[in-house]
Amino acid sequence: MTESVAIAERLSASSKQCLGVRGLSKFFGDFAANRDVTLSIDAGEIHALLGENGAGKSTLVKMIYGILKPDAGSMELLASSYSPNNPSDAKSAGVGMVFQHFAVFDALTVLENIALGLEGRFPDEALAAEILEVCERYRLHVELDRRIHDLGAGERQRVEIIRVLMQDPRLLILDEPTSVLTPQETEQLFTTLDRLSDEGRSIIYISHKLDEVRALCDRATLMRAGQVVDVVDPRQESTRSLGEKMIGERLNETKRTQVTEAHSQKARFTVRVGDVYPESTRNVVLTDVYLSVAPGSILGISGVSGNGQDTLFDALTGELTLPNPDSMVLDGEPLAHLDVEQRRLRGLLGAPENRLGHAAIPDLTLWENVILTARHTRGILKNNHLISGTSAKEFAEEVIATFDVRTPSVNAKASSLSGGNLQKFLIGRELLGNPKVFIVSNPTWGVDAKAQLFIHQMLLKLADQGASIILISQDIDELLSVTDRICAICHGRLSRTFSTEEMTPEHLGALMLGQEIDS
């Protein structure tokens, strides 16, 4: 091969390839977070990085963005060798990243925040004009003089995206960008991303929402246990086949079967209350809460985080007691004035969103964590005062065996379990107590796809056994596939309740944004 041919080949490659990654590996001690990862991203391509939690997606993009240094392998950006020592190298080479957790200052304005991300720039008129131009071009609407703490999650994310776009990146990395967005906001984001790709910019899109990946991305790299297992065209795949490739085994369909005739449709648990004031002024006040659940039925409550879900959960489980006993009735018995323990004894159990620090104590062992909520069952507490370690351990063993919790022993600390395993343990802990009413908040948040499926099946089985379930969640797919009836919470108010069969994602999105909720 003559030299000129080689150059021509390289040029043609460079016009096509944006980022090339060859044989990248990263070890933490003995653990291979990435092993021999090879991938190529074309100019203008929207490339999905798919995988369960812990599959190595974050490690890979951290190496691309210069936060971590690879132990082996090489990278090529725009046809020249690329090995960033830090994010600032990456930025100047044309790589930008939008993180899952926003790095913005709450007390500063949008303009000031953007100026802070740009070296040597000040929040002056000239910068404002440039920003507005970028906003115009990509249809990103944001008001520059508003302070970040007044903005919702979607708007904050736009600020981050604008900040990155101001650096004119060739490659943009987005880490789970839609986890905090409503369907409408997601649509807007996709429009922006399409436009960026039309301009020839490349995008790495990390997600585990398979539907989105199919709608948006040109190609998808699937990762499992730190390695690339497949590169596919997501448009040629079904959500199911993608999911199976991602987890490496066949999934059982999670679908709500019709509520069996045996269970009466009559409400067993009703809540009817005017205002609910949380203990902390940081939580949202609830207004006019009315809801009811029949035995064997699952009620979903959707909503963007921070709209009163915490207060609602506390009020339902009894961490927050209400003055009027009749505002909450279970099987004819008023219990709004009762505390957590008393409600638990009457069959109302719960599993909060925050696993470590609320549902469980990270530094205590699994069997000790059993005592927290299950102490009144199976003789764990003798004479109301003495703890029987043996009974608590047996209980923990049973939870582990029944719900397929992967852990070395009941003596493992709660913090040592993965998110999915801990959640299976914590929900299992309540299910062994045979709840009549089960309140659960974001049960699959930060949980891998397989555990997610398992948890959904746990809930469905519980409902089939005749329990009433209230599922508070931000995950629309979860709500639509698991629940029987559904409503939304916005600014502390509940929408009307609809049958899930009649519900569309668009309609639910509108409800989440507070439309149709009369105030």
Add this chain to the structure above:
Amino acid sequence: MIMIEARAVTRWYHEWIAVFIALLLTAATVSVLLASLGLDPISSLQRIFIRPLNSVYGVSELLAKATPLITIGVALALGFRAGVWNIGAEGQLVMGGLCGGAVALAFWNIDGFWVMPLILLGGTLGGLAWGAIPAFLKVRFNANEILVSLMLTYVAILLLSVMVHGPLRDPTGFNFPESRLFHDAATLPKLFSAGRGHLGFVFALIFAVLGTWVVKRWHLGFEMRVTGLSTSAAKFAGYNRDRTVWMALLIGGGMSGFAGVVEVTGNIGQLVPNISPSYGFTAIIVAFLARLHPLAVIPAGLLVALSYLAGEAAQLSLGIPAASTQVFQGLLLFFLLGTSLLVNYRIRFGRVA
């Protein structure tokens, strides 16, 4: 480059290795200090730390000093586990001594087996009442128990002084600020023929065993521990924070009061203006030295008691001021806190990855 990184796995014995390292570092630093004074470190260390234990008298003295440290240390370990920071055990001890002493003086000329239990009860209640004040203020007004209990210590010390200078002064004592001597029925029996070691030490051992049982088996102990680890998990479990605050301060107050009355009836035999060389504060070191394990409070209490004897020995045989006790204790606490970092983190030498 030296880096500190989190350990992937923490094992139970790491805590005790850290304690051991702290003891070594303390001994090393004391050696350096002694050498800088022109003394031979090895023989001096032997003279101040080993020789005091060479006789029945020495051991007996050690037990006498360890008694209040262990009694209070166990109570503080329970309270600190619950995240309730009772810093005023010294004041609760003084109130226990004062109230128990007052009962003893009320029966100064009466013999009877029932006198002693009554005195112990009086002292315990005195400390309990003093512990109840910060508990009430915390529960009712969310007042900081650290400040309230600490300030009440000085109130208690002054109150004792007023009582000993006034109402409780010995009528036949030539106006010295001392009470009458207690009746024999109002003093605790000695354990040995020499020294001041008394029955109170046996009580202290029983408390340490009881404390362990409370931590391991009693639901209330678990409840207190959970509350100390995470208030929101405690709330979800249905545990009441106020109950934990009350329990922690009442146990702390009651047991410190008991330690106080045991000190005056077992050791001093009368009320004087100064009944404690800061046992209540030193017990905080003891509790942490024991890593808040009630049973481990026994060796920790003995060790710290030794530092008191060592201070006296340093003064007697080396001519170093008795304030060296505080130096020993200060160094020990300093190294303990420093090495506790090693339980959850490790130091790595090398280049940045």
